[in-house]
Amino acid sequence: MTTLKFKTNIKCxxxxxxxxxxxxxEATIEKWDVDxxxxxxxxxxxxxxxxxxxxKNLLKNExxxxxxx
Numbered sequence: 001m002t003t004l005k006f007k008t009n010i011k012c013x014x015x016x017x018x019x020x021x022x023x024x025x026e027a028t029i030e031k032w033d034v035d036x037x038x039x040x041x042x043x044x045x046x047x048x049x050x051x052x053x054x055x056k057n058l059l060k061n062e063x064x065x066x067x068x069x
Contacts, residue, residue, distance in 0.1 A: 001030065002050055006066040007040040008059065015064070022058050042069065 030047040
């Protein structure tokens, strides 16, 4: 399993609710979490065959940014 971490602009529970359907629908993502208490709003994604570009594009489509940590 691969785990990737990203600095994002997902800043609240409403933002998390907006991206949840898209992250949950991606078959390669097994688990994900956003630490909104962290100043970098860290998104941690785990799964098989996940890629940095995949995560960035999923978030970009919803108006969010992701920068790999």
